[in-house]
Amino acid sequence: MPRAIYEGIYRDLKGKIQEGTYTYEDFLPTESELTAQYGCSRNTLRRAVSMLADDAYVQPMHGRGVRVIWQREGHSAQGSLSGVESFVEFARRNGLTPSTSVKSFEQVTCGSGLSRRTGFAEGVELLRIVRVRSLDGEARQVDHDYFLASAVAGLTPEIAEGSVYHFLESERHMRILTSKRRITVQLATDEDCSYMDLDPYNCVAVMENQSFNSEGVMFEYTQVRYHPDSFSYNLVSRR
Amino acid sequence: MPRAIYEGIYRDLKGKIQEGTYTYEDFLPTESELTAQYGCSRNTLRRAVSMLADDAYVQPMHGRGVRVIWQREGHSAQGSLSGVESFVEFARRNGLTPSTSVKSFEQVTCGSGLSRRTGFAEGVELLRIVRVRSLDGEARQVDHDYFLASAVAGLTPEIAEGSVYHFLESERHMRILTSKRRITVQLATDEDCSYMDLDPYNCVAVMENQSFNSEGVMFEYTQVRYHPDSFSYNLVSRR
DNA sequence: AAGTGGTCTAGACCACCTA
DNA sequence: AGGTGGTCTAGACCACTTG
Incomplete structure (x- = not known):
């Protein structure tokens, strides 16, 4: 693997911190x-x-x-979905069985309302997919995906039951380089209630996501609506 | 101001993108x-x-x-609290009147439960502050703060009504360099309901936060419980 | 083949902290 | 005063894209 030198050093030091060679409030050796x-x-x-x-x-x-400011279990982790991990990876790591049910798979033209919400230009052709994702049979999240139709030619409902990203990477040689996200909390819609086990007055955590491919073109808008019990998002900020 | 050169270039280019000198899907001039x-x-x-x-x-x-992949109003902004902006800054920007009411201000010793939740060592002395923050008289969030008591000597309930950070920066010459955050959605507690206008079955967005000062020592754990209508968090990820 | 961004080096000077 | 991290330069070579 032609990894960069800085990448190797980064991993080595990170490992040494996790293993305890350097621990919380220690100083690393000097530069x-x-x-x-x-x-x-x-x-x-x-x-x-x-x-x-x-x-x-x-x-x-x-x-x-x-x-060193890293602490083992700093913010003690509950068993809940991390925002960065894929749904399947999370399930595997926690010994749960993931399943996906495709509720909608259709081509639409981007109207003005959709354009404002998603960031796609008006008039472009989009593929709209709605999927319900469950762990051990319990519906935990509803994914609403909009893909640039031209970017995902060949995608079928059967593929969407698995991983769309795997398809994009291996079949279409596409890579996500950047994504912008927004997290909000919203009142559950009737649709949310029918898909997940929720009452009309419950809330859902909503993560909106715009992804850019290696061309620098936005090719995906996703809205994931999480069952409140299944949502956790970790992040870091500096300065 | 002895700003770094890269900082000046960064701001200049950012401004040019925002003003439209370089627009969405343009290429910047070469390096x-x-x-x-x-x-x-x-x-x-x-x-x-x-x-x-x-x-x-x-x-x-x-x-x-x-x-360039920046778009004006990319994810169209609703009027809601951003996670990075301070409460007062947000209020000012939106022409709302902020107010803060200190509900609790007391010194406690960190027990094992608190230690696990907050990341402070067991046995250290902490200052616990609970504040309800309102916009135009409507309670929007409840802040639960735990400060390392030794780090905030001189802090009073009166100061806590305003900005604790301003006190830390100007009186104690302390700066926050790093913070780790976690966002979850939780069922509203009785306390949440009594402070904010919520029913027992409602949810709140919870942002937990560990802050490290310029010494590299964690000196603050905050848990902000947001009224669901007042929560929005924007972020970016790469690679 | 030419042009672009990606990685890496060696060396310089500065700003901050501790003593 | 000496050591540490922070910024900056000049130049080299590599990897990827395009014609």
Whole structure:
């Protein structure tokens, strides 16, 4: 694997923090020690450290050193859906059986309302897919996907029962490079109630998502409506 | 102001994208053109561009160029609380009158349950503050704050009615450098219902937050419980 | 083949912290 | 004063895309 040097150093340091070689509130060795240790330039090492800082594993302190701030089980994890993990990966990791039921699979033209909501240009052809996803038979989320029709030619309802991304990556050689997300809480719609076990006055967590492919073109808008018990989202911010 | 060069370039390019000098799906000038334009080294320019990419303003494409992916009103913004903006800033921007009522202000010792929830070590002294925050008289969120008591000496209920961060920054010369967050949706507690206008079967959006100061020490755990109508969180992810 | 972004190096100077 | 991280430069080579 032709991995970048900074990537290797990043993984190595991250592993050492997770394993306890460096622990909470320790200082990492200094930059000059680490560059000597890894036999790389200072810039390359700094890039790796800055990635660790982005992950909130570490906090560099000017004039003092680089302090570890990662804690095992920092925010103790409940068994709930992480926003970054795929549905199937989450299920596998927790020993649950995932299943997907395609409720809708149709081509639509993007009208003005849809354009404002999704960010697609008016008039473009979209493929609309609605899927209910369950764990051990319990409906946990409803996915509303809109794909640029031209980008997903060949997609069938059968494929949509599995992973659309796998299809896009292996068949269409497409990669998601960037995505913008928004999380809100909304009152459950009648549709939500009919798909998931919810009462009309319940709320759902809604994650909207715009994805851009390697061409820099937005090709997907997704709205995932989560059963409130199944939603958890972790993130980090700096500065 | 001794701002960094990359910071200036970053802001300039960001402004040009927002103003429409470069628009959605355009390519930026090439790196060599931009380095000439700004009279800086390639590394410095690349750092600025990489920050724009982190913000999903731009997507660099190997061998082709750097494409703008920012859209005005991409995910159309509703009038709702953003997770990154402070409560007062949000109110001001939307012409609403913010108010805060301190419901609790007391010192507690961190027990095992609290330690697991918050990430503080067992036995440390904490200052617990509960505040209800309203916009135009309507209660929108309840803040449960736990501060390392030693870090916030001198804090009073009167100060807590305003901005604790302002106190920490100007009086205690403390800065938040990193924070880890988690967002979940929970059933409203009796306390939530009594503070905000909610029924027992309603949900609240909960944002938990651990903050680290410039010493790399966690000094704050906050749990903000949002009225569902007042919650919106925007974020970006790459790769 | 030419042009683009991606990675890496070596060396310089600065700003901050501790003593 | 000495050590640490923060910024910046100049130049090299590589990998990908396009004609």
